[in-house]
Amino acid sequence: xxxxxxxxxxxxxxxxxxxxxxxxxxxxxxxxxxxxxxxxxxxxxxxxxxxxxxxxxxxxxxxxxxxxxxxxxxxxxxxxxxxxxxxxxxxxxxxxxxxxxxxxxxxxxxxxxxxxxxxxxxxxxxxxxxxxxxxxxxxxxxxxxxxxxxxxxxxxxxxxxxxxxxxxxxxxxxxxxxxxxxxxxxxxxxxxxxxxxxxxxxxxxxxxxxxxxxxxxxxxxxxxxxxxxxxxxxxxxxxxxxxxxxxxxxxxxxxxxxxxxx
Numbered sequence: 001x002x003x004x005x006x007x008x009x010x011x012x013x014x015x016x017x018x019x020x021x022x023x024x025x026x027x028x029x030x031x032x033x034x035x036x037x038x039x040x041x042x043x044x045x046x047x048x049x050x051x052x053x054x055x056x057x058x059x060x061x062x063x064x065x066x067x068x069x070x071x072x073x074x075x076x077x078x079x080x081x082x083x084x085x086x087x088x089x090x091x092x093x094x095x096x097x098x099x100x101x102x103x104x105x106x107x108x109x110x111x112x113x114x115x116x117x118x119x120x121x122x123x124x125x126x127x128x129x130x131x132x133x134x135x136x137x138x139x140x141x142x143x144x145x146x147x148x149x150x151x152x153x154x155x156x157x158x159x160x161x162x163x164x165x166x167x168x169x170x171x172x173x174x175x176x177x178x179x180x181x182x183x184x185x186x187x188x189x190x191x192x193x194x195x196x197x198x199x200x201x202x203x204x205x206x207x208x209x210x211x212x213x214x215x216x217x218x219x220x221x222x223x224x225x226x227x228x229x230x231x232x233x234x235x236x237x238x239x240x241x242x243x244x245x246x247x248x249x250x251x252x253x254x255x256x257x258x259x260x261x262x
Contacts, residue, residue, distance in 0.1 A: 066117055073232040137214050139213055
């Protein structure tokens with residue numbers, strides 16, 4: 001009987017892991033011939049972002065199923081896009097180092113969407129794609145929310161100071177006319193072929209927007225800014241005091257039960 005229970009438990013755990021893995025494999029890519037001046041019309045490799053109707057073009061969406069697996073993890077890359085049905089010529093890249101505040105312009109960014117299914121932490125890492133011999137100097141900015149319907153224009157400065165907005169900088173960026181976005185944080189490096197990571201803690205379930213671009217000092221040739229983005233969820237730790245309270249409460253309940261039994 002004990003052996004049967006062990007096998008049943010093992011089978012249940014295996015089934016749960018398999019279902020979680022299947023659910024996690026959900027990065028969908030915009031396969032439209034051009035996303036330079038349109039929104040998210042697609043077609044999409046694994047389904048369009050439901051509810052997105054803004055005017056900023058979107059390259060991909062990561063549906064983070066951390067409600068199934070708190071440690072759900074995803075890769076956004078050319079290789080993953082091809083696995084999901086994109087052509088071998090499909091590119092996951094930016095151009096022109098337009099995240100750099102001194103070259104700030106939205107027309108060369110990659111816009112990604114994240115749908116976080118449960119509250120938790122999110123570790124975002126963006127790196128040059130070594131498999132493409134990329135010299136990408138990555139920078140990214142995360143906003144809460146998706147842009148509201150009909151708002152946003154990719155053609156404009158957003159991440160650096162202007163004559164009318166001298167206080168604009170990576171910690172106080174614009175949103176290219178998109179409403180419904182709130183700045184959460186950013187990360188960047190000055191290393192060619194480098195990588196950056198940022199752990200966003202205590203996020204609520206919901207929608208997020210990730211803007212990725214180059215932080216190099218000059219313009220770049222097409223193909224040199226290919227990137228890989230990794231998006232990994234983790235649960236918010238329960239404070240130690242809560243665990244202590246739970247242990248104390250369990251002890252009190254046990255003591256009362258012993259007294260009643262006596």
